[in-house]
Amino acid sequence: MDDSYQAWQDVLAEEFFGRQHAGHPTLFYVDDDVEQELRHGYGLEEPLAVCVGRFLRLGTAEPYSALEDYRWRQRQQDKDGVPAFLPLLACSVVAASRMVNDRNHRATAYHVRFSELLTSDAKQLGSQHYEPVSRMWQVLASWQHSRYGARGLCTIPAPADLPSNRSMIGFAQSQALLSGADRSFMPKLFRSLREYGTTWPLPGDTLLAQIEIRAMEQHFSKGFRNALQEEEFRPLLARLIGNYAAAWDGSDELVPTGAVRAELLVRLDAGRLSWVARLRTVEPQPRIELDRGVVLEQLGDTAYYEVTGLPAPSADTLSRGLRRTGENLVLSRPSASVLVLARDDVLGVWAATDGFRPGEAHVVLAAPTAQRDVQRLLDKAATTGRSADTGKLAWVPQGWSLHRPVTFDNALTLRRALTEVQGAVGLLQPPAQFKLRLEGGLKLAPALDPHLYLRGGEPQVVLPDATEGTGTLLIDGKERPETKKAIAAGRSVPLAVLRLAPGRHTVTYAGAEIGFATADEVVVEPRLPKACGFTVTDGKASPSPSLLAEHILPTAITGADCTGATDQDMATVMELCRRDADEVLFAAADGRLWTFQTPEQPDWWTERLPDTPAPLRFEADFHGVGGWLLERRSGRWHGRPVNPGTPKPKSAGKPRAWARAVLSAQQASDAPSWAEYVQAAKELER
Secondary structure, three states: OOOHHHHHHHHHHHHHHHHHOOOOOEOOOOOOHHHHHHHOOOOOOOHHHHHOOOOOOOOOOOOOOHHHHHHHHHHOOOOOOOOOOOOHHHHHHHHHHHOOOOOOOOOOOHHHHHHHHHHOOOOOOOOHHHHHHHHHHHHHHHHHOOOOOOHHHHHOHHHOOOOHOOOOHHHHHOOOOOHHHHHHHHHHHHHHOOOOHHHOOOOOHHHHHHHHHHOOOOHHHHHHHHHHHOOHHHHHHHHHHHHHHHHHOOOOOOOOOOOOOEEEEEEEEEEEEEEEEEEEOOOOEEEEEEEHOOOOEOOOOOOOOEOOOOOOOOHHHHHEEEEEOOEEEEEEOOOOEEEEEEEEOOOEEEEEEEOOOOOOOOOEEHHHHHHHHHHHHHHHHOOOOOOOOOOOOOOOOOOOOEEEEEEEOOOHHHHHHHHHHHHHHHHOOOOOOOOEEEOOOEEEOOOOOEEEOOOOOOOOEEOOHHHHHOOOOOOOEEHHHHHHHHHOOHHHHHHHHHHOOOEEEEEEEEEEEEEEEEEEEOOOOOOOOOEEHHHHHHHHEEEOOOEOHHHHHHHEEEEOOOOOOOOOOEEEEEEEEEEOOOEEEEEEOOOEEEEEEOOOOOOOOHHHHOOOOOOEEEEEEEEOOOEEEEEEEEEEEEEEOOOOOOOOOOOOOOOHHHHHHHHHHOOOOHHHHHHHHHHHHHHHOO
16 A cells, blocks of 8 residues: 555545544534545645555455455554544445436446446456445444444444445445535424424434425535435435434534534432433543533543533423534534433443433333324333323422333344334434444453453343344354344343353354353462662672562662563473474464575584484574464464464464464364464454
8 A cells, every 4th residue: 555545545444433522412414515625635745546456456356355354454553543444435425426327327237336436347357346345334333332432423324224236335425415515404304393392303214205395405415315206215315314303402513523512311229319410522521611611520430421401301491402612622412202211331320321221220201293203102112111200209300201111122123113103202212233243241351351251140142233133143063042033022031041161252143253261260369560779788789780580579679660671581482393394374463474494404513423313303592472372284283372372363473374374274273272362363364
């Protein structure tokens, strides 16, 4: 890669996923006009498509492999940075923005536009090459979700939300549906609809219907109008515009980009409703003062803030919404007729949530205008809490209904019911899941191993939306009947009920695999700082300093910090390697990989030895490094441990090359230590 590709990566990352987007729904919208604006505005010499096209490996089965390798290398340098394939994804959005009927192609011919854009040939890149690009979109979505909105609220749809015939290209198309002009017009649309006293926020389907009834589609871009006419793509457009409606706080414009959006949430604690703010930013401030005497005080080192100076949550404040501004910050809560509370792990109390969580308890409050929709949803999908609580509770807003505890044991039924009912509850979909992952559990020693759990406190497995309820879940390669019920319900699968034996375990589902370990206990050695000083013998200090052992510290003379020093007397391990091996590798525990070259036979052998020894082996010395020595002979790998330790391949070296070497030699040994190396390599290759 050259500087031009990285320059485009930096520009796109700052423009669409910079910190100024904290708390804002973010579309990765790029068309030909936007591309030219970015190129001229940032002084980029090379056009985006030309820059990306130079690094494609055309004529191969993996034309994007160079871009994937570059992203991997960048990730080792900055694990929290934006995935380094934005230029390629931007090109995929440009191609989606060009999908119109012309003399040569139909509007649905996406891959033709994509191939012409990058190669000037309509047939170079086909649908059979596109799967890596769709995976990149899912990686980008997972990255945004992992930042908790600090780099923009994700608008990339979950795989399950895409039409079956757009299962791969739908990601790029979703980002090309709403132009900047469309987003600027939406507050006017929302205000005109809410002025009629309708329940707010309206679900996306209702918004689209109102746009057509009022003939307002003429105010939107051509891409939006075309999507509005496509029956299979319409649900995705509805979800997108519904998300913007849910984030609208009632002002004449969406919260301007560059101003941090702080969400105003309702908290239920000790029989009282109060406000708490959540800032989706990576640079929290301990105290923030807003207009009209509103003050935010940070709660510990969390993203939550105590709010003072606002009227308490009530039927009036919940229905009208609230907005306060400060320097480069907007604190707001859109008007809403349904309030859903769930237990917040950080606050430790009930707090407002964006959507229902299958399997968890909720408190549901509904305004009179929304009570019919809420009751219909609960009748269709709720396991408990269908009947309204008629008790006279002082904290319930006047005229609002209360349901508690509301649980949904079947996520698939819940999603279907939300789609059918729509109305005031249409936006309360469960959070999107893009990949197989572990959640919760009792971690035994996170500093030692982030995936080590106390036996009996194993985590839950969260299934990706794309395969929810349809795959076979394997634990250590076997299907367990205890998990079938949770899979069929589309819920997180608890592993603690399986009573797994201590040791390493794998979870496999729909082609993805993750690993973890369990133990009854673990010995965590205390981390003592290395001390440099002068030993004292018979009252006399040594003439030169040295690293001091722990038992010497009380009598030594210390005062110099030597935490960066290393022991010069570290033992050297010597191993004999076969000269007749086809290949000799050393996979270090920290991710470094060496290829050993067989040394030439020394000249002095023939001069000083009466009989020349058979040159079967040569020596290899290992200074303060541990890992596995691998030899390939006659097509078969053989391995020997050299102070192997726990593999942590992400800490140094080139982990991807390391992982490929380990996986190619995974049959080298049956030792448990080698199995840990193979598992670590599989996790890197996911």
